[in-house]
Amino acid sequence: MSVVFTCLDADTLGGVQQVTHTLAQGLAERGHEVHVVGLHRAASPFQYVDRPRYHRHVISRASMESQGRRERGRADERVKELFREIKPGYAVMTSPSVVTRLAGLLPAAFRRIGQYHGSYDHARGCWHLGSIRRHYPGLDQAVFLSEDDAWLFSEHALLPNAWTLPNPLATWPAEMSALDSPRVLGVGRLEGVKRFDRLISAFARSGAPPPWELHLIGDGVELERLREHAARECVGDRVVFRGVVSAARMPDEYRNASILGLTSEHEGLPIVLLEAGAHGVPSVAFDVSGGVRATGPVLVPPGDVEAFGAVLAGLMDSAEERRRLGADARARAEAFSLDPVLDRWESLFTHIER
Structure with a gap:
């Protein structure tokens, strides 16, 4: 049939x-x-x-x-x-x-x-x-x-x-991230519902020391507003807007990241959490759905930017914790x-x- x-x-x-x-x-x-x-x-x-x-x-x-x-x-x-x-x-x-x-x-x-x-x-x-x-x-x-x-x-x-x-997941990667690159990753359309302004604010609140950067992959109507928001948060020089990246190049992006952040207002079961997990990259996400919980990120109360920033700070500060959570994320992602x-x-x- x-x-x-x-x-x-x-x-x-x-x-x-x-x-x-x-x-x-x-x-x-x-x-x-x-x-x-x-x-x-x-x-x-x-x-x-x-x-x-x-x-x-x-x-x-x-x-x-x-x-x-x-x-x-x-x-x-x-x-x-x-x-x-x-x-x-x-x-x-x-x-x-x-x-x-x-x-x-x-x-x-x-x-x-x-x-x-x-x-x-x-x-x-x-x-x-x-x-x-x-x-x-x-x-x-x-x-x-x-x-x-x-x-x-x-x-x-x-x-x-x-x-x-x-x-x-479309594919299962053989290579994982080494989790030693000072990079936080955000992936998705630059639209209001994704609330990348909150991720930028959380990155700023984390007190992330150089050379840590936030890389945002995607394009959309919010691009200029998000650039301005990053400048107001005094991290404009460390928020990198990457534009659209082809599906074939995304594995490299995950391998070059150490943390993934998801600050959407709502989500079903986000593929980006699964893809990050499959590459051994730990994630931080607002607790907005059963689908998000099923993928196993570090959960933060919805909209709590200060708490999100604190979790980012802890992960930036501890390679050991990143490796522990990344291994857990990869094991959980296998079911998907x-x-x-x-x-x-x-x-x-x-x-x-x-």
């Missing part, structure tokens, strides 16, 4: 897209017929897989913001036509928006799986929880990133079909390597067929 992953857009630089392409390639390499569908074009497409063994489709060349009613109607017809051409299987809808848009368009021959890449706490703070309550109970399976979140959705959204499937996660997806398919 086929497996079709559908995103609002499938090629933007982001966690949902990275996970989608990783799963698609992994399942295709196991012999499944796999498709990745973007309902809209990506403004700046990012190449996640050099030689994809799955099929890729873009339904509408119009962006989400510019699509009018007539264009949306034509796009819906193209979705129906595409699914008629694909042999029956599993339709994996990667967000509440996709479930709302797609569930009524799918042929009856497709089993419908709705993912949610956020946490329960994030969902209840916005429209997501209401949408999940309305649309996910009627699906064949509702999939969440951690046992904690699956349980919370089951209890509070009355979902009878909740299932847990974590995000996977690709093959075990693909096994769990295939178990889900078997469960649905029963």
